[in-house]
Amino acid sequence: MKIKQLSIFLENKKGRMRNALDVLADAGFNIRALSIADTSDFGILRLIVPKPDEAREILEKNNFVVKAGYVIAVEMSDQPGGLSTILGILDDSDINLDYLYAFVDEKEERAIVLLHPEDIDAGVEALLKRGATMIPSEDVYNW
Amino acid sequence: MIWNDEIECMAHDELKKLQLKRLQDVVKRAYETVPYYKKRFDEAGIKPEDIKTLDDIQKLPFTTKDDLRRAYPFGMFAVPRREIVEVHTSSGTTGKPTVSGYTKEDIKIWSEVMARGLTMFGVTEDDIIQNTHGYGLFTGGFGVHYGAQHIGATVIPISTGQTRRQIEIMKDFGTTILIVTPSYGLYLAEVAEEEGVESSDLNLNSIGFGAEMWTEQMRQKLQNRFNSPAYNIYGLTEIMGPGIALECPEQDGLHVMEDHFYPEIIDSETMEVLKDEEKGELVLTTLTRHGMPIIRFRTKDITKLRRGTCPCGRTLIKMERITGRTDDMLKIRGVAVFPSQIEKALLKMDGIEPHYQIIATRPQHLDELEVQVETSPQLFSDEVKELVGIKKKIEQFIYDEIGLRVNVTLVEPKTLPRSEGKAVRVIDKREL
Numbered sequence: 001m002k003i004k005q006l007s008i009f010l011e012n013k014k015g016r017m018r019n020a021l022d023v024l025a026d027a028g029f030n031i032r033a034l035s036i037a038d039t040s041d042f043g044i045l046r047l048i049v050p051k052p053d054e055a056r057e058i059l060e061k062n063n064f065v066v067k068a069g070y071v072i073a074v075e076m077s078d079q080p081g082g083l084s085t086i087l088g089i090l091d092d093s094d095i096n097l098d099y100l101y102a103f104v105d106e107k108e109e110r111a112i113v114l115l116h117p118e119d120i121d122a123g124v125e126a127l128l129k130r131g132a133t134m135i136p137s138e139d140v141y142n143w
Numbered sequence: 144m145i146w147n148d149e150i151e152c153m154a155h156d157e158l159k160k161l162q163l164k165r166l167q168d169v170v171k172r173a174y175e176t177v178p179y180y181k182k183r184f185d186e187a188g189i190k191p192e193d194i195k196t197l198d199d200i201q202k203l204p205f206t207t208k209d210d211l212r213r214a215y216p217f218g219m220f221a222v223p224r225r226e227i228v229e230v231h232t233s234s235g236t237t238g239k240p241t242v243s244g245y246t247k248e249d250i251k252i253w254s255e256v257m258a259r260g261l262t263m264f265g266v267t268e269d270d271i272i273q274n275t276h277g278y279g280l281f282t283g284g285f286g287v288h289y290g291a292q293h294i295g296a297t298v299i300p301i302s303t304g305q306t307r308r309q310i311e312i313m314k315d316f317g318t319t320i321l322i323v324t325p326s327y328g329l330y331l332a333e334v335a336e337e338e339g340v341e342s343s344d345l346n347l348n349s350i351g352f353g354a355e356m357w358t359e360q361m362r363q364k365l366q367n368r369f370n371s372p373a374y375n376i377y378g379l380t381e382i383m384g385p386g387i388a389l390e391c392p393e394q395d396g397l398h399v400m401e402d403h404f405y406p407e408i409i410d411s412e413t414m415e416v417l418k419d420e421e422k423g424e425l426v427l428t429t430l431t432r433h434g435m436p437i438i439r440f441r442t443k444d445i446t447k448l449r450r451g452t453c454p455c456g457r458t459l460i461k462m463e464r465i466t467g468r469t470d471d472m473l474k475i476r477g478v479a480v481f482p483s484q485i486e487k488a489l490l491k492m493d494g495i496e497p498h499y500q501i502i503a504t505r506p507q508h509l510d511e512l513e514v515q516v517e518t519s520p521q522l523f524s525d526e527v528k529e530l531v532g533i534k535k536k537i538e539q540f541i542y543d544e545i546g547l548r549v550n551v552t553l554v555e556p557k558t559l560p561r562s563e564g565k566a567v568r569v570i571d572k573r574e575l
Contacts, residue, residue, distance in 0.1 A: 007523075009523045011554050011558070016555070037527050042530065042552075042553055044526075044530070065520055065522075066523075067524065067525050069525050
């Protein structure tokens with residue numbers, strides 16, 4: 001149920017994000033989903049790529065600091081209120097969310113949200129109990 | 144092992160007699176042969192005959208780097224130029240450099256003091272010394288070279304740079320002693336790691352390091368990464384070069400070669416001579432140097448002296464490691480800040496790399512201090528709030544050390560400049 005995500009430390013400077021993405025491009029990694037958290041002097045680039053362990057190794061070889069963690073991918077109805085329904089489940093279960101990012105899976109014509117709750121296992125449990133559609137990692141990597 | 148038992152373990156009374164005799168001699172020679180000293184002594188109303196005890200040295204005027212600079216190039220020589228067999232200069236970052244001249248006899252003294260020091264590190268004629276100090280006008284390379292050859296060890300005069308080749312040679316030649324600046328030593332360790340060279344692939348017995356500021360934590364890192372003890376070498380070009388004072392296996396202060404270099408500690412504001420164990424500016428007088436006697440040179444290095452018999456058996460006075468320089472001291476909003484304090488604070492954080500840079504700016508008439516620190520896998524977190532917390536924690540550690548709020552910036556690994564020599568730790572953009 002959990003999807004491996006890579007987080008990369010970036011200085012908030014011109015060209016830094018591109019450098020990281022070039023490393024992945026040169027190694028033939030196609031990014032499935034991405035988001036960036038930024039502050040005035042640094043940013044955290046979060047990525048979903050197939051073969052995350054290999055991607056991490058290549059990034060580290062190129063002097064990037066990388067951390068691997070997990071997020072949950074949940075399908076939502078691509079219409080007004082779709083995300084709100086999912087968040088409602090977490091809210092009802094008193095689960096705090098650190099961050100999320102969303103995108104549309106064109107092949108399947110569905111919207112997907114990647115969630116990072118404070119307590120990921122509690123998040124999975126609550127979503128399952130309320131019948132949310134979780135997307136397994138193989139599917140995410142093969143979009 | 145002690146290279147020169149007679150001198151290094153001499154009773155203090157005996158040593159004082161020797162020092163007085165040599166002081167009287169050098170003051171007389173300086174007065175009679177160097178116009179600068181004649182003028183300065185006359186102005187102060189001092190004659191060489193007035194030096195009757197060691198304490199009388201306090202009657203003599205100080206010599207500063209500016210005085211030496213004004214004598215550029217050969218104005219401080221006490222012998223005809225043809226008797227000088229070698230010259231060195233200190234790095235002249237501001238204006239003209241200062242020139243140091245050596246006679247054949249001076250080179251012998253230099254070899255002797257460095258041989259004593261290298262013997263403290265365990266060097267014998269069986270050793271192979273990889274000397275990464277630069278050979279050239281800088282005294283570091285030659286000083287180590289002369290001492291090692293005097294002992295009869297094998298010297299690899301590789302100088303600084305060509306870092307990958309250094310590691311290859313270390314491995315292939317079976318280097319037993321490595322001579323580095325602390326920052327270059329850490330850089331070498333980093334590259335060795337990249338090349339997959341473990342300390343067990345090397346044959347190192349000890350490391351000698353000098354020529355820049357260091358902290359005990361930095362020594363520990365160097366020792367851990369190379370798995371061998373590291374000892375400090377102190378010296379300065381104006382006086383001789385490396386070999387003024389060196390650390391014995393106790394790693395608790397450096398023995399000053401006080402039969403050749405007479406140390407005093409002064410309060411750099413009042414110029415008053417301080418007692419043993421009191422911290423202040425180190426002032427050195429060459430007791431035996433022929434080519435260029437230096438009387439009461441203000442080193443701007445801050446340390447203190449400690450008298451007593453060392454567990455290693457030596458009686459030579461010890462100075463503690465240099466904890467700052469009166470001139471690389473940063474004044475930030477009126478507060479004196481030494482880079483070594485910031486380093487000490489940084490090394491309290493687990494997982495921090497000893498590569499940092501301090502940037503002083505004055506955006507709106509108020510000093511700001513930025514400390515750039517490289518992120519490491521241990522420091523990094525996926526969460527913004529945690530990273531901000533780490534940054535705040537480092538800022539707090541620095542605050543505890545220097546009493547000032549600074550701005551810590553986390554930068555990407557291996558983006559701060561690595562030194563191949565003296566590390567540039569401080570960038571002062573305030574144009575003071």
